[in-house]
Amino acid sequence: MRGRSSTSKASSWLTPAKARICSKSGRSLHPYVRWEVAFRIEREQEIGPQLRALGIGPRDVKRVVLTHLHMDHDGGLAHFPDSEILVAPGELRTASGWLGRMRGYVSNRWPSWFDPRPLDLAAEPYGPFAASRRLTEAGDVVAVATPGHTADHLSVLVQDGGTTQFLAGDTSYDERLMLAGTVDGVSADDRVAGATLEAIRRLAQAGPTVYLPTHDPKAAARLAERRLVATSG
Numbered sequence: 325m326r327g328r329s330s331t332s333k334a335s336s337w338l339t340p341a342k343a344r345i346c347s348k349s350g351r352s353l354h355p356y357v358r359w360e361v362a363f364r365i366e367r368e369q370e371i372g373p374q375l376r377a378l379g380i381g382p383r384d385v386k387r388v389v390l391t392h393l394h395m396d397h398d399g400g401l402a403h404f405p406d407s408e409i410l411v412a413p414g415e416l417r418t419a420s421g422w423l424g425r426m427r428g429y430v431s432n433r434w435p436s437w438f439d440p441r442p443l444d445l446a447a448e449p450y451g452p453f454a455a456s457r458r459l460t461e462a463g464d465v466v467a468v469a470t471p472g473h474t475a476d477h478l479s480v481l482v483q484d485g486g487t488t489q490f491l492a493g494d495t496s497y498d499e500r501l502m503l504a505g506t507v508d509g510v511s512a513d514d515r516v517a518g519a520t521l522e523a524i525r526r527l528a529q530a531g532p533t534v535y536l537p538t539h540d541p542k543a544a545a546r547l548a549e550r551r552l553v554a555t556s557g
């Protein structure tokens with residue numbers, strides 16, 4: 325994607341849905357549906373208009389990386405018809421077809437042209453993460469495996485000077501839960517999710533890290549201020 329001095333590197337790599345959680349209730353069914361998360365997004369809040377307001381048009385976005393395929397993370401795909409879309413193959417399998425819909429995914433709402441490029445992570449450790457894939461030749465943007473919330477969930481790490489901007493998707497709802505090692509309500513595997521949170525803490529202990537989970541109300545301010553994860557170690 326086109327570099328811009330006025331836009332941080334990490335905000336250039338945001339995921340395509342800009343969602344505001346309006347209500348939750350506790351009914352059963354699939355763990356994701358159970359939360360019955362309702363999204364109400366005004367047209368100008370969608371990622372297309374928001375990027376345009378920053379002077380970034382759809383053709384400026386060469387690649388879009390999806391951390392996973394829950395509807396609040398793939399709902400903005402229609403704004404990126406000309407971009408290369410990258411998805412972990414396992415995540416795509418889990419989300420596709422009627423089985424995917426039984427699991428709470430809404431593949432019927434994907435754009436008709438949606439045909440993502442598989443983002444296979446190699447068994448190449450990146451810091452505390454067991455699998456990774458460089459997304460740029462310079463290696464300053466890397467996808468890492470962060471399973472737990474979904475089995476094939478991934479995160480994107482952007483090196484910005486000496487700081488790692490950690491685009492975390494749904495590894496945790498917010499930074500506090502990550503630091504506490506608390507696995508929140510939506511998790512395919514709590515043990516695996518806990519290990520991922522531990523890996524994130526280890527990365528933050530090893531070097532300056534800005535942690536940016538999608539739904540953390542404080543994430544935007546942390547990114548703007550480059551506020552680092554404060555770890556005790």
Ligand SMILES: [Zn+2]
Pocket residue numbers: 392394397473494
């Ligand atoms: Zn999710």
